[in-house]
Amino acid sequence: MNSNVTSIKLVLLGEAAVGKSSIVLRFVSNDFAENKEPTIGAAFLTQRVNMADHTIKFEIWDTAGQERFASLAPMYYRNAQAALVVYDVTKPQSFIKARHWVKELHEQASKGIVIALVGNKMDLLESEEDRKVAKEEAEKLSQEENLLFFETSAKTGDNVNEVFLAIGEKIPLKKSDGSNTDGLRGTEDGRIDLNKPDDTSNPNSCGC
Amino acid sequence: MDENYDVIVLGTGLTECILSGLLSIEGKKVLHVDRQDHYGGESSSVTLTQLYSKFKQHPLSKEDIESKFGKDRDWNVDLIPKFLMANGELTNILVHTDVTRYIEFKQVAGSYVYNRGKVYKVPANEMEAISSSLLGIFEKRRMKKFLEWISAYNEEDIATHQGLNLDQNTMDEVYYKFGLGNSTREFIGHAMALWTNDDYLQQPARPSVERIILYVQSISRFGKSPYIYPMYGLGELPQGFARLSAIYGGTYMLNTPIEKVLYSDDGKFEGIVTKEGTAKAPIVIADPTYFPEKCKTTGEKVIRAICITKQPVPNTSNADSCQIIIPQSQVGRKNDIYIATVSDAHKVTSKGHYLASVSTIIETDKPHIELEPAFKMLGPIEERFMGISEIFEPIEDGTKDNIYISKSYDSSSHFESMTDDVKDIYFRITGHPLVLKKREDVAEE
Numbered sequence: 001m002n003s004n005v006t007s008i009k010l011v012l013l014g015e016a017a018v019g020k021s022s023i024v025l026r027f028v029s030n031d032f033a034e035n036k037e038p039t040i041g042a043a044f045l046t047q048r049v050n051m052a053d054h055t056i057k058f059e060i061w062d063t064a065g066q067e068r069f070a071s072l073a074p075m076y077y078r079n080a081q082a083a084l085v086v087y088d089v090t091k092p093q094s095f096i097k098a099r100h101w102v103k104e105l106h107e108q109a110s111k112g113i114v115i116a117l118v119g120n121k122m123d124l125l126e127s128e129e130d131r132k133v134a135k136e137e138a139e140k141l142s143q144e145e146n147l148l149f150f151e152t153s154a155k156t157g158d159n160v161n162e163v164f165l166a167i168g169e170k171i172p173l174k175k176s177d178g179s180n181t182d183g184l185r186g187t188e189d190g191r192i193d194l195n196k197p198d199d200t201s202n203p204n205s206c207g208c
Numbered sequence: 209m210d211e212n213y214d215v216i217v218l219g220t221g222l223t224e225c226i227l228s229g230l231l232s233i234e235g236k237k238v239l240h241v242d243r244q245d246h247y248g249g250e251s252s253s254v255t256l257t258q259l260y261s262k263f264k265q266h267p268l269s270k271e272d273i274e275s276k277f278g279k280d281r282d283w284n285v286d287l288i289p290k291f292l293m294a295n296g297e298l299t300n301i302l303v304h305t306d307v308t309r310y311i312e313f314k315q316v317a318g319s320y321v322y323n324r325g326k327v328y329k330v331p332a333n334e335m336e337a338i339s340s341s342l343l344g345i346f347e348k349r350r351m352k353k354f355l356e357w358i359s360a361y362n363e364e365d366i367a368t369h370q371g372l373n374l375d376q377n378t379m380d381e382v383y384y385k386f387g388l389g390n391s392t393r394e395f396i397g398h399a400m401a402l403w404t405n406d407d408y409l410q411q412p413a414r415p416s417v418e419r420i421i422l423y424v425q426s427i428s429r430f431g432k433s434p435y436i437y438p439m440y441g442l443g444e445l446p447q448g449f450a451r452l453s454a455i456y457g458g459t460y461m462l463n464t465p466i467e468k469v470l471y472s473d474d475g476k477f478e479g480i481v482t483k484e485g486t487a488k489a490p491i492v493i494a495d496p497t498y499f500p501e502k503c504k505t506t507g508e509k510v511i512r513a514i515c516i517t518k519q520p521v522p523n524t525s526n527a528d529s530c531q532i533i534i535p536q537s538q539v540g541r542k543n544d545i546y547i548a549t550v551s552d553a554h555k556v557t558s559k560g561h562y563l564a565s566v567s568t569i570i571e572t573d574k575p576h577i578e579l580e581p582a583f584k585m586l587g588p589i590e591e592r593f594m595g596i597s598e599i600f601e602p603i604e605d606g607t608k609d610n611i612y613i614s615k616s617y618d619s620s621s622h623f624e625s626m627t628d629d630v631k632d633i634y635f636r637i638t639g640h641p642l643v644l645k646k647r648e649d650v651a652e653e
């Protein structure tokens with residue numbers, strides 16, 4: 001029944017305040033909150049996307065603010081299959097940070113990871129003078145590093161869903177028969193589920 | 209940076225990260241700082257290059273290490289080896305805080321005990337006890353009677369006590385009542401109750417009985433052994449609780465040395481100064497390294513050797529992980545020697561390698577020789593890293609100066625004393641005992 005649902009761990013990276021959490025909120029709840037406090041207790045969200053012949057369930061890990069003083073833990077991008085590296089099109093410094101994150105991902109994350117470079121806050125560009133990161137520069141980086149590239153606005157919702165759809169299309173499909181043990185699921189090799197009070201009854205039902 | 213917090217936490221070891229997470233959930237505003245550039249302090253897992261530079265005077269180059277041992281980033285070596293009891297308090301905290309979302313666990317494949325030159329599997333239940341060659345035929349029956357008493361014991365129902373009073377009778381008296389012989393006593397006290405010496409025999413039986421119950425319940429949870437272990441090493445644990453704290457609003461600063469601690473006129477903690485500025489809070493939680501002048505050693509010193517091998521420990525049915533206890537009396541010592549092994553099955557080594565950590569409490573002035581009996585059991589050893597650690601604890605309980613200091617990680621093979629420390633510090637700070645509530649699902653779909 002669930003056989004064609006693929007779970008994908010997706011992480012967000014980028015300088016503080018570029019709009020990472022806002023992009024997630026737009027994608028998951030189609031909502032935007034001006035000047036909002038960082039969402040407390042909600043740094044693990046899931047959202048399903050229906051592709052042509054299967055469904056992808058994104059397990060989205062937000063930074064929980066740990067990027068602010070460069071304190072993200074290696075656990076954060078461990079086994080991530082997709083990453084959004086976000087910058088603010090009006091903040092050149094945030095693009096330098098984005099370059100750094102792409103490099104870090106290539107060094108630390110799993111080999112097949114799909115990375116999308118995302119220039120956010122497009123709605124702030126009333127004239128071309130407001131733009132501080134040239135589209136050509138970002139496109140060049142994407143080509144060199146084999147990244148997807150989008151310019152978005154979490155505020156208006158422009159292009160946000162497109163980012164996730166494009167990732168969904170680029171993710172290599174995994175067989176859900178347990179032949180690929182690289183992902184997050186599966187108790188086949190002695191992994192255990194601590195949330196089950198009793199391991200002897202294992203109907204393998206996932207209520208999600 | 210914000211100026212004022214409810215609590216400042218110094219050091220990102222496991223004790224500190226759990227407390228930070230618990231306090232953030234309760235709505236406290238927490239600032240968590242570590243002078244090092246990575247999470248975990250003493251409870252982190254490191255790569256081989258980090259291990260070489262920590263332990264060897266002439267570390268190998270990364271190229272040499274990789275040609276010998278495979279990719280450096282495949283290694284996550286625990287500085288302090290421990291396992292989690294499947295039914296222990298740390299597991300309980302992990303489940304209640306949902307940190308299990310971030311960490312996967314595997315069973316440890318077996319638990320063994322050394323007896324007269326041979327390694328035996330510790331029987332996991334009464335059935336295994338009956339078939340184990342560890343005990344003689346009569347001893348098995350007595351052991352069975354003892355285990356039945358343990359599992360039927362009910363504090364409220366005096367008939368189940370069989371005339372024993374856990375607060376008055378010593379464990380020695382309990383053994384006597386069941387007619388248990390020396391090697392059975394040794395097996396119960398060391399391999400099940402996990403005492404590292406025989407002092408417990410003359411003490412009230414309750415703590416011993418509680419430890420045995422924990423052991424039995426932990427085994428029955430998943431079957432093979434009472435222990436579980438996180439994929440990618442123990443270093444995942446502090447990271448997981450740090451993430452929990454951050455999600456509930458905790459602020460994290462790594463790579464941030466404490467330039468100055470601020471005190472009020474009456475000597476109470478007021479805040480810290482770092483490169484990011486001044487941060488104030490009425491309370492600080494810290495590991496002993498941040499306030500060495502407020503700590504004392506327990507006198508106990510532990511020697512640990514981390515060994516890399518290419519084979520599982522002989523006579524353990526090729527277990528990808530196991531614990532082996534060498535009881536003190538078997539090798540003429542006062543304290544047991546512990547061996548804990550893990551491998552690539554837990555993503556802590558490169559393919560085909562095993563890590564065996566050997567440890568004991570030091571008794572002589574030639575501590576490295578004290579571990580010899582264990583080394584002999586491991587087969588060929590490719591590389592060995594040895595270190596001696598002292599165990600520190602705070603001199604005062606923190607109520608006078610609002611500086612609450614954790615204990616260093618002791619020589620026990622699990623986390624039960626660490627969680628006792630967490631609960632104790634929590635109580636001293638908040639004035640009420642820790643009650644774990646299931647974290648509500650704010651974030652799910």
Ligand SMILES: Cc1cc2nc3c(=O)[nH]c(=O)nc-3n(C[C@H](O)[C@H](O)[C@H](O)COP(=O)(O)OP(=O)(O)OC[C@H]3O[C@@H](n4cnc5c(N)ncnc54)[C@H](O)[C@@H]3O)c2cc1C
Pocket residue numbers: 343344345346347387388389390391392
């Ligand atoms: C009368 C008797 C007959 C036994 N017959 C057998 C047998 O046929 N096959 C078998 O596998 N085991 C037998 N045993 C048990 C065996 O001696 C040991 O208990 C077993 O080998 C486990 O050794 P241990 O190291 O646990 O012994 P310990 O823990 O040192 O002793 C276990 C208990 O048995 C007593 N004991 C041990 N050996 C003897 C002995 N030879 N004579 C009297 N008491 C002893 C001890 O005092 C103690 O109470 C017998 C025990 C007794 C008491």
Ligand SMILES: Nc1nc2c(ncn2[C@@H]2O[C@H](COP(=O)(O)OP(=O)(O)O)[C@@H](O)[C@H]2O)c(=O)[nH]1
Pocket residue numbers: 014015016017018019020021022023033034035036038120121122123124152153154155156
């Ligand atoms: N104008 C505009 N503001 C945005 C956009 N995305 C985020 N913001 C604002 O930028 C600030 C930081 O956003 P947040 O999502 O918290 O950034 P994060 O730190 O990267 O997670 C908030 O005040 C948001 O309201 C956008 O697309 N356009």
Ligand SMILES: [Mg+2]
Pocket residue numbers: 020021022038062063064065
């Ligand atoms: Mg955010």
